[in-house]
Amino acid sequence: MTGTLFGLGIGPGDPELITLKAHRILTRVSVIAFPAPERGPSLARRIVAPHLNGTQREIAIRMPLEAGRFPAPEIYDNAAREIAAVLDAGTDVAALCEGDPFLYGSFAYLFARLSTTHRVEVVPGVSSLTAAAARAGRPLALKNEVLTVVPAPLPDEAIAARLQGRDAAVILKLGRHVGRVRALLGQLGRAADARYVEHATMASEQIAGLDEAPDPAPYFSLILVPARP
Template sequence: MTTGKIYGVGLGPGAQDLMSVRANNLIRRVRHIAYFRKKGRKGHARSIVEGMLADSVIELPMEYPVTTEIPVSDPRYNALLSDFYQSCVDHLTELTQAGEDVVVLCEGDPFFYGSFMHLYTRLKDQVPVSVVPGITGMSAAWTATGQPITWGDDVMTVAMGTLPEADLAQRMAETDALVVMKIGRNLAKVRRALDLAGRTDEAWLIEYAAMAEERVTPFREAGDIAPYFSILLIHGNGRRP
């Protein structure tokens, strides 16, 4: 029997018309569609492809055993997720060995801070795996501001809001252009770090980039709550003709 293939398909930032042609074709033709979601939720990746799936599609929701219930530093966190990813891999491998192709839906780009990477490293030496890149959320965010993110020799730093405050402040101070992801519950810390770096007036907060709810706000005017799909930007101002 012919072995099937796993496709990690980047969906882009959230708008169907920002997907690649390859992603669109795969999503519409493959019989098995897998996606991550929080327990009790539909899943953002699944929401993005609403109306695109064939009536005969078989959906494979992969529900995280833990998200924010325990700290990332807790040894149980990695143990639970490791077991979860291996369970997903076992199921996907079984399907491919039966000759089935499976698309794993990935928000943004599969190789950029996504859960698919944890499947990929476990799958790549066992079954055929193909990755379809997607537009990242940060690209949609800086496009939403109407300003280029980098010029000439600008250095751009991508940082996580989960970093310690001092580390965030140092990286903010040392870079030309900046992207901070995973803001959400870390908003107050990110705000303090920006103040420490002296860059608050340069910063923008972009919520739901490329989605219907898109909002672009100077960071100083932002409220005290940021949704999950929020990105902070500082534009570079480097060499230009």
């Protein structure tokens, strides 16, 4: 019997915003895997640290974690190989995913490599989008409003095209793009009601108007743009 790979959504940062299901799986598996920067500690591991018992084998998947840079396919190839060996030995693995595994998460690349050959179960999690909205006291979308999620590294024209109408929007992955996006929102007349949210639900959380957003902003930051009335 081969093991199961769980793609565990661990939520936006507050360790209490993990689901009962992810918590149950996390505390029962004997191997966890998680994305980690090329050097230094993993944010995903830090989020679940209060729930770990210290006996689990840990597979850190080292990769570049900056806005606009994507890890080389070989990084996922190697991680998938290492995880497959554990599964083939009959052991379950929980891959930790900040927020939700299938919303801009790197788990999709492990899923693509392993789901045809192994049992893989995806456990959805609370995303940073709804966590930011909750913390800022700003509903994301109501009634029949359209909500568009736009990565900030896209070109100006691509961002503007999604913000020209009345749709609500969340602009993600700000990083060094925060000044550009702020200027663009100003030109489109959508800056006044927008809110900047960084590290929603973490101890380092910041919520501010666009004027006070740091430049550059961290990778885990976003701008909430309400629908135009």
